[in-house]
Amino acid sequence: MADPILDIQNLTLRYPNAPTPAVCGVSFTLGQERLGIVGESGSGKSTVGRAIMRLLPDATMQADRMSFAGVDLLNASEKQMLKLRGARMSMILQDPKYSLNPIQRCGDQVAEAYRTHVSTTKSDAKAKAIAMLEAVQIRDPERVYDLYPHEVSGGMGQRIMIAMMLLTDPELVIADEPTSALDVTVRLQVLSILDDLVKQRGIGLIMISHDLNLVRNFCDRVLIMYAGRIVETLDAKDLDHARHPYTRGLLAAQPRIGGPRRPLPVLDRDPSWLSEATL
């Protein structure tokens, strides 16, 4: 089997002054696949994503291994990380409103991000940015290039972010709730763009989400997080046969449209979930 893109073993992370670690003993590998990380709010999903990007300078981070394409992320210098972030590893966040600079044209932001990592002319970067806007299915990319962020819809803003993140051909993309600010039809379009890009470019994608249905349909594998730990890892197609009571509780708590109306079950938490893992 090819070496994984990402290999994380026994990652524990504590925020300053926090009584307990936000992430505790997390281990997983990622190949050229779509890996979902699911769990309730506060379970540590985003912290795992930000730890991989080394975006948490104030937190205390320990791990037995944390390597990305052969680079030791635990001991990499900030200079090395600056070369990796946005070039070989990228993160797409929930809401493009907070990621795009409101006073700069969208296309210039895409081109400028490219020039940060690739030494090229302004006109070449502009041509690459326009081609990438087209690749994420933006019609009339020359016109959109000149728009400011407030002039584009949420779905288009997210596609612009995806274009910016993919222009440098990263090996790893971490998408943190990339579609939760979008309406249902736009969400499907954005997911299908991400899906095509994963397949065509062979990148490893981590999809962080609350949405069990989304990861079931979109991902290859799923990690279930509870209170900073991975309690279960399974193929997305086997999600309905999950063994861990927490995963089963999350599945049972999903509201269903149609059928008889019934009260949603309340998750009966067991303290032993904090120590056991069904891997």
Ligand SMILES: Nc1ncnc2c1ncn2[C@@H]1O[C@H](COP(=O)(O)OP(=O)(O)OP(=O)(O)O)[C@@H](O)[C@H]1O
């Ligand atoms: N910058 C921070 N400083 C201190 N504590 C933090 C910080 N960010 C997150 N936490 C805490 O770490 C824990 C995990 O948070 P995290 O955001 O990783 O969870 P999450 O599963 O991604 O939740 P959500 O789905 O709501 O984004 C929570 O208890 C949270 O309060």
